[in-house]
Structure formats: structure tokens, C-alpha cells
Amino acid sequence: xxxxxxxxxxxxxxxxxxxxxxVEQIRTTFVLKRRYPPLLDKQNRPPxxxxxxNFVYDEVENTNQKKEPDLKLILTSFVEGVGLKNxxxxxxxxxxxxxxxxxxxxxYASPENLEKLKKDLENSDNKVQTxxxxxxxxxxxxxxxxxxxxxxxxxQENPWTIxxxxxxxxxxxxxxxxxxxxxxxxxxxxxGPNLELEKKHFLVTxxxxxxxxxPVRCMIRHWSTFPELRLPKVDGxxxxxxxxxxxxxxxxxxxxxxxxxxxxxxxxx
Numbered sequence: 049x050x051x052x053x054x055x056x057x058x059x060x061x062x063x064x065x066x067x068x069x070x071v072e073q074i075r076t077t078f079v080l081k082r083r084y085p086p087l088l089d090k091q092n093r094p095p096x097x098x099x100x101x102n103f104v105y106d107e108v109e110n111t112n113q114k115k116e117p118d119l120k121l122i123l124t125s126f127v128e129g130v131g132l133k134n135x136x137x138x139x140x141x142x143x144x145x146x147x148x149x150x151x152x153x154x155x156y157a158s159p160e161n162l163e164k165l166k167k168d169l170e171n172s173d174n175k176v177q178t179x180x181x182x183x184x185x186x187x188x189x190x191x192x193x194x195x196x197x198x199x200x201x202x203x204q205e206n207p208w209t210i211x212x213x214x215x216x217x218x219x220x221x222x223x224x225x226x227x228x229x230x231x232x233x234x235x236x237x238x239x240g241p242n243l244e245l246e247k248k249h250f251l252v253t254x255x256x257x258x259x260x261x262x263p264v265r266c267m268i269r270h271w272s273t274f275p276e277l278r279l280p281k282v283d284g285x286x287x288x289x290x291x292x293x294x295x296x297x298x299x300x301x302x303x304x305x306x307x308x309x310x311x312x313x314x315x316x317x
Contacts, residue, residue: 079109119144121154122161131184134165182257190262193254195305196222197265197286202240204272204279210238215252215266230255236294238268246270247285249301250293263300265290 083104089095118138123131127148131137136157139148148154155161181187198218202208212228219226232253238245245268255261267286272278286307292298 077111078107079111080105081108082106116141120157121148122157122165123148123154125153126181127153127184128187129184132181134169135184136162182259186256186260189256190260191305193224193256193264194262195307197249197267197307198222198252199269199286200266201269201271204241204270204277206241208240210250218266226254234294234297238293240268241270243270245293246279247282247291248293249290249297251297251300263304265301265304268293 082102083106084101086096086098086102119141120136120138121144123133123135123137125133130139130148137154144154149156198215199221200210200214200218202210202214210233212231212233215231215233216226216228232255234251238250247267247269249265249267251263252266253261254264270279286309288306290301292301
């Protein structure tokens, strides 16, 4: 509904929008039901006029308060956290209109577009996309792993050499399960106990869905079962700067994103 008003134009009243620059549009739709329906008129008799109680209505539905249904869209390109190209997704209306449709990242899943998608998939090879992205959450997972610092606890008295199960245990302490075949260690071994390696970093490579790979920082921390031999607690040991064990890994470690708690602390300061 558009609010209209009378304006004088050449001495005559004309029906024009009351706002000359901006027209306010209001969508108000109510579904009503008579509380007292009028009785049927007799055949071949004039209809009786409605009485006051016939104009009492009960609200059946208010479309202004009705939840808008989700949108069904076809993605035209890979959207991180949403889906792959040519995938049919269901999203909330505001997100679909402003983040996908307005940006040209999706089209409506209309019968015509679905038919066009079917023909395109039959005539084209979709292997290129699958080699770039294994899933819609793969890139989010890769960035999250790249910003983590795994604390690898090693024994302070007994000899050890860093193996895959040390990395798997460090991931498990952070709530992430990573199989051994997804972990790739460096060529140079790391052995101890050696307090010179305390709080120093090294890199491992993690493979996601047998496709994406990302380097992950690991930190050596010595631990003793005897309380009197344990190293003193140091606050902020996960904060930069980070000292690498191997000098050739310094550049990669410095380019990895900072952990979330470091970013929050920098914003707060």
C-alpha cells in the first residue's frame, strides 16, 4: 500500500504521492474471519443488510509477524562455509538476498535454473572444483588450524623423540581429533630432554580430507611427574615473538596468523 495525498497542481487537486522525493511503501496483510457470519438470505428475496455484530472480525493470520521461509538457491561459485559451485543450498532470506544474490554468488532455484543446471552438469566436467575444495568447511578448518599453537608435552627425565602420536595427543588436548596419516612430520628429528628447546616452535603439516594442507605450529614444553622438578609457570608463554627450533622455518612461522586470544588482546589494548 502506498500512502497518497492531495496536492494542488495548477489550481486543481490531483491525487499524487504526498512525498515528492521518497515514497513510503507499507506491506500490511491480515487474514480475518467474521466472528458472527451473516445468515443466508431466502431465495428470491432481497438480501438483508448486515448488522453491527457482522462486522466483528477475528484475526486468523498477520503476515507481518509470520516467519519468512528459507530461500533455496543455486551457488554460481564456491562460497566459504556455505557450499560448492552448482550446489543447491537453503539459507535464511536476508543472508541469501544481501550476501549471495546481490553479490552474484547464487541464483534462485527456479525450475528453469534447475533445468539449466542439469544440462550444464551433463555437458561439463566438475572435477576441477573438487580438486580445489573438498568441502564447504575445508577452508574454515584450514585457517583455524593455521592459527593454533599446539603445546607438545615431553618428559623432563626420560629420553624422547617427537613422533606423530605426540602431535595427535596435542591435538586431542585441544578437542581436535587428527589421524596419524593426516600428520606429516619434518625431515629433521627433535629429541630430548633438552631445556634449550623449551618454548621453541617447529612445524608439522596437516592434510584435510586428503586434499587441503596447512602448516601448524607446535611448541615444546617439558613436564615432570615430580612436582619439585617441574619448571616454573610462565604467564603469556603462547604470545609472540615465537622462536623456531629450525632457522629455515622462521619465515613460515612468522607468516602464520596469530591465535584468537592474541588478536583479542591486541584489540583490547
